[in-house]
Amino acid sequence: MTPPTHYRGTVDFDLAALRRWPDLEGPDLPAADAADRLILDESALARSAAEPGTLSVIGDGYGALTLGSAHDGGRGIRVHIDALTGEQALEANAERLGGGDAFTVHALEPDLVRDARVVLLRLPRSLDALRDIAGLIAAAAAPDVVVYAGGRLKHMTPTMNDVLREHFGRVDVSHARQKSRVLIASGPHDGHVPAPRQEQHDGLVVCAFGGAFAGTSIDIGTRFLLEQLPAVESGTGTVVDLACGTGVVATTLALRNPGLRVYATDQSAAAVASARATAAANGVAHRVDVVRGDLLRELPDSSAGFIALNPPFHVGGAVTDGIAPRMFADAARVLRPGGELWTVWNSALLYRPVMERLVGPTRQVARNTKFTVTASTRR
Numbered sequence: 001m002t003p004p005t006h007y008r009g010t011v012d013f014d015l016a017a018l019r020r021w022p023d024l025e026g027p028d029l030p031a032a033d034a035a036d037r038l039i040l041d042e043s044a045l046a047r048s049a050a051e052p053g054t055l056s057v058i059g060d061g062y063g064a065l066t067l068g069s070a071h072d073g074g075r076g077i078r079v080h081i082d083a084l085t086g087e088q089a090l091e092a093n094a095e096r097l098g099g100g101d102a103f104t105v106h107a108l109e110p111d112l113v114r115d116a117r118v119v120l121l122r123l124p125r126s127l128d129a130l131r132d133i134a135g136l137i138a139a140a141a142a143p144d145v146v147v148y149a150g151g152r153l154k155h156m157t158p159t160m161n162d163v164l165r166e167h168f169g170r171v172d173v174s175h176a177r178q179k180s181r182v183l184i185a186s187g188p189h190d191g192h193v194p195a196p197r198q199e200q201h202d203g204l205v206v207c208a209f210g211g212a213f214a215g216t217s218i219d220i221g222t223r224f225l226l227e228q229l230p231a232v233e234s235g236t237g238t239v240v241d242l243a244c245g246t247g248v249v250a251t252t253l254a255l256r257n258p259g260l261r262v263y264a265t266d267q268s269a270a271a272v273a274s275a276r277a278t279a280a281a282n283g284v285a286h287r288v289d290v291v292r293g294d295l296l297r298e299l300p301d302s303s304a305g306f307i308a309l310n311p312p313f314h315v316g317g318a319v320t321d322g323i324a325p326r327m328f329a330d331a332a333r334v335l336r337p338g339g340e341l342w343t344v345w346n347s348a349l350l351y352r353p354v355m356e357r358l359v360g361p362t363r364q365v366a367r368n369t370k371f372t373v374t375a376s377t378r379r
Contacts, residue, residue: 013067013068013071013072014097015031015032015036015037015064015068016032017093017096017097018031018032018062018063018064018067018089018093018097019031019062019089019092019093019096020061020062020085020089021089021092022085022088022089022092022294023062023083023085023086023088023089024322024323026322031061031062031063031064031089031093032061032062032064033152033180034152034177034178034179034180035122035150035151035152035180035181035182036061036064036065036068036122036150037064037178037180038150038174038177038178038180038181038182039065039120039121039122039148039149039150039182040064040065040068040069040072040120042148042150042174042182042184043118043120043146043148044072046117046118046146046148047069047072047074047118048072048073050074050117050118051117052074052075052076053075053076053078053115054076054115054116054117054118054142055069055074055076055077055078055116055117055118055119055120056077056078056079056080056112056113056116056118056119056120056141057069057077057078057079057080057103057119057120057121058079058080058108058112058113058119058120058121058122058133059080059081059082059121059122059123059124059133060079060081060086060090060120060122061081061086061122062086062089062090062093063089063090063093063094065120065122066079066090066094066099066102066103067090067093067094067097067098067099067102069102069120070094070098070099070102070103071098071099074102075102076102076103076104077102077103077104078103078104078106078111078112078113078116079103079104079105079106080105080106080107080108080112080269081105082108082124082211082268082269082270083267083268083269084267084268084269084292084293084294085267085294087105088294090103090105107269108132108133108136108194108209108269108270109136109193110136110139110140110193111140112136112140113136113137113140113141113145114140114141115140115141115142116137116140116141116142116145117141117142117144117145117146118145118146118148119137119141119145119146119147119148120148121133121147121148121149121150122149122150122151123149123150123151123155123156123160123183124210124211125155126210126211126215127159127160127163127210128197128208128209128210128211128215129209129210129211129270130149130160130163130164130210131163131166131210132194132209132210132211133210134147134163134164134166134167134168134185135166135167135190135191135192135193135194136191136192136193136194137167137188137191138167138168138188138189138190138191138192139191139192139193140191140193141188143188144186145186145188146184146185146186147164147168147183147184147185147186148182148183148184149164149182149183149184149185150174150180150181150182150183151180151181152179152180153176153179153180153181154179156181160183161173161183164183164185166190167185167188167189167190167191168185168186168187168188168189169186169187169188169189170185170186170187171183171184171185172184172185194209194210195209196208196209196273196274196277197209197215197216198216198281199216199217201217201218204218204248204251204252204255204282205278205281205282206218206246206248206278207246207247207274207277207278207280207281208246208270208274208277208278209270209273209274209277210270211268211270212245212246212268212270212271212273212274213245213246213268213271213312214245214246215246216246218248219310220370220371221310221344221345221346221370221371222245222248222249222310222344224344224366224368224371224373225249225308225310225342225344225373226248226249226252227366228342228344228365228366228373229249229252229253229256229308229342230342231256231257232253232257232260232305232306233257233260234257234259234260234261236305236306236339237303237304237305237306237336237339238263238299238303238304238305238334239253239260239261239262239263239304239305239306239307240262240263240264240265240296240299240304240306240307240308240331240334241253241262241263241264241265241307241308241309242265242295242296242307242308242309242327242331243265243266243309243310243311243312243327244264244265244266244271244272244275244290245266245268245271245274245275245310246271246274246275246278247264247271247274247275247276247277247278247279247288247290248278249264249308249310250262250264250275250279250288250290250308251275251278251279251282251284251288253308254279254282254284254287254288255282255284259287260287261287261288261289262287262288262289263289263291263299263304264279264288264289264290264291265290265291265292265293265295265296265298266290266292266293267292267293267294267295268292269292272290272291272292275288275290276288276290295326295327295330296330296331296333296334297330299334300334301333301334302334302335302336302337303334303336304331304334304335304336304339305335305336305338305339305340306339306340306342307331307334307335307339307340307341307342308342308343309327309331309341309342309343309344310343310344310345311323311324311327311328311343311345312324313346313349324345324349324351324354325354325358328341328343328351328354328355328358328359328376329358331359332358332359332360332378335359335378336378337378337379338377338378339377339378340375340376340377340378341355341359341375341376341378342365342373342374342375343355343373343374343375343376344371344372344373345371345372345374346370346371346372347367347370347371347372351372351374352364352372352374355374355376356376359376359377359378359379360376360377360378360379361376361377361379362374362375362376362377363375
């Protein structure tokens, strides 16, 4: 879909000038869309009346809501973006287009929305994530807060209205425009600060905040990888769980290999919080270091001896095969010669030649009706 070219607020703001960098970019991956513009339009009067420091933005993709509000004169805007690349893109866009002095970045905690009177929200796809966000707003925002929660119609369901009604006395619905809609919630009640949910799987406790991939379950790809993981010696160099999600692989590696220290990383704030909770619930938090990072940029070249990876294949709602090769390439940089990358992938994606090229000799470890597990040895 072609993004709207401008948002005409107090100052004409060019949404098309926004970039997704350092996230993936491409013709079918816009940095702003019609839902962003509709949220800005629906909230315009409320934002113009809001005092500095009383506007919060949650789930802004790459800065459209934050910088659109800043260009309307908003100041003291508090922002939370789950994806680190989205947060970095917001800062990069602000540096190019202005507005960097208008906002601060926060975790999904009470200070993000404390005493806020207006909240702009891009609706998350996960109902648990929406429940966490709605509960937090109801717990910490001002009693007269109004939430403008918008998204693309293809990603919205009537159940989202019901989730908002769990924490707000009134939920109104805007007219649809350009296949987008905004839910307007007011009258907060029964608020709560998000806490991780828990579920046990064969003795492993999985913890998840709303928005973490697979929640408290173990997705079938990860489950297949767990069945194949080898014993890992503590002297092999840094052991990494890349794109760790809820920390299932990192925690399992630590449990199966006493004395092993595992470095787990994910760019999702919800995933990182979940992985830390999972490691703690299983008694290995002292041996699992969980870091929010973009790929493995925090690790030096040739420092790791073993990397486990279940690569994602989507960016938000867009399915793309451009993410995994970036992960393979960074894993190759970080692996020392002879180190191994163990990957599980949907067999239809045909990743093996890519890993052969980017990492090194790749052997098939196991294959079932849907997934393949491979081990690639760094040249």
